[in-house]
Amino acid sequence: MREVSFFIFCYYKFAIIKLKYxxxxxxxxxxxxxxxxxxxxxxxxxxxxxxxRMKSDKAKVLHHVCGKPMIEWVYxxxxxxxxxxxxIIVGHKxxxxxxxxxxxxxxxxxxxxxxxxxxxxxxxxxxxxxGYILILYGDVPLVTSVTIKNAMERLLDENLDAVVISAEVxxxxxxxxxxxxxxxxxxxxxxxxxxxxxxxEIREINSGMxxxxxxxxxxxxxxxxxxxxxxxxxxxxxxxxxxxxxxKVGVYKVPDSSEVLGANDRAQLEVLESILGKRLQK
Numbered sequence: 001m002r003e004v005s006f007f008i009f010c011y012y013k014f015a016i017i018k019l020k021y022x023x024x025x026x027x028x029x030x031x032x033x034x035x036x037x038x039x040x041x042x043x044x045x046x047x048x049x050x051x052x053r054m055k056s057d058k059a060k061v062l063h064h065v066c067g068k069p070m071i072e073w074v075y076x077x078x079x080x081x082x083x084x085x086x087x088i089i090v091g092h093k094x095x096x097x098x099x100x101x102x103x104x105x106x107x108x109x110x111x112x113x114x115x116x117x118x119x120x121x122x123x124x125x126x127x128x129x130x131g132y133i134l135i136l137y138g139d140v141p142l143v144t145s146v147t148i149k150n151a152m153e154r155l156l157d158e159n160l161d162a163v164v165i166s167a168e169v170x171x172x173x174x175x176x177x178x179x180x181x182x183x184x185x186x187x188x189x190x191x192x193x194x195x196x197x198x199x200x201e202i203r204e205i206n207s208g209m210x211x212x213x214x215x216x217x218x219x220x221x222x223x224x225x226x227x228x229x230x231x232x233x234x235x236x237x238x239x240x241x242x243x244x245x246x247x248k249v250g251v252y253k254v255p256d257s258s259e260v261l262g263a264n265d266r267a268q269l270e271v272l273e274s275i276l277g278k279r280l281q282k
Contacts, residue, residue: 038082040131041152042214045074046119047138048091048110053265059093061138062100063269066276069100070263073141073276080145081152083134087126089119097138115232116208117224120217127218135210135235140262142276143209147259151211151252161216161247162239164189165209167257175205176236178251186249189236204253206236207260216247 051060061071071088078086086105090097091113098107108122120135127133132155134148147165155163164186166178176189177199189206190199220238228234239249254260263269 037084038149038152039084041081041083041134041211042085042087042126042131043078043083043134043136044120044123044126045071045078045086045088045105045136045138046116047071047088047097048094048113048119049139050092050113051139051264055266059096062096063263065141065263065269065272066280070141070272071097071101071138074136074138074143075101075104077143077145077148078134078136081148082145083148084131085126087123088138089122091119114226115230116235117221117233117237118226120235121221121224121233124218124221127214129214131214133212133214133217135208135212137208137262139264140207140209140260141272142259142261142279144259147252147254148211151209154250154252155211155213158250159248160250161242162210162212162249164239164249164251165207165211165260166204166251166253167207167260168204168253169257170203172200172203172205177202178204178206180204180251186239186251188240188243191236205260207254208235209260210235212238216242220245 047059047061049060054060054063056063062069065073075086087108088097088101088105089108089110091110094107094109110119110122112118132152136143151163151165154160164178169175174192176191177195179187179190179199179202181187192200217238220241223241224233224237226233243249258275261268261272261275263272
C-alpha cells in the first residue's frame, strides 16, 4: 500500500487531502470546513442616503472619485472578490442609481431611512437560502477585493457567524470603537457618544462593513429595536443579539485604514481622490 499526501489551498481554507491507494478502496479525506465559494456570498450595497452636504442634485453615491462614481468602485471590489450576487439598497434618488447600474445588480427600496439595520431588513428575502451576506456602502469606495476575501477567510477559518471589518485610525472621534476581551476576541462595539473615557482612547474603529452567515443575520434582524435617541434600527445591534445567543463574532482589521473612508461632502471627496489616485499609480 502506498500513501500520498496532497496539501491543497482551497481558496479560503488550507485543507489536507490524503489519498490512500489500495486494492480495495480509495479513501479521500478533505477538510470540508472552510471550503466555500464566494459565489455563496450576496453583497448588499447600501446606497439610500440623501447626502445633503454634497449640495448636489446627483445621488450621493454617483459622485465621482478618479473618474468613476463611488458606487462603481464598491461594485467592482465586490465582483472582483467573486461574490455571486449584488443587491443595491436604494432610496433617495433611486432612479438615478438604478439607471446608472442597470441590470448588473438587483434593487431593494428603502422607503423610509430608519437606520442601517432597517436598510438591511428590507433585503431579508435574500437571506432565506443560506450562504453569506456582505455589507458594503456605496459611499465607501476604497475598500478592496483583497479585504473582502480576507474577511471571508477569517469567518471560515475561525468558524464565525459574523465578522466586523475594522481599522485603526489616528483620530477615532465620532466612530464606534471595537471593544475586545482580554484575550483579544470581540466583545462589543460602543458608539463614541456612549463610550467612557477609557473606551474613547481606543483607536480601532468599526467600518460598518461586515460579513454574516445569512440565516443568523436574518434571525437577528427580527429582534432589532429602535429604542434610541434617533428612533433608528442599528445594524451594530445585531452583533450583540448574536452574541447573546451564543454565536461567534470576530474582527478583521484592515492593514490600510484608508479603505474604510467615506465621503459626505466635497472636501472628503477630494481626500478620497488623492488617496485613490496614489493607489492607482502604484
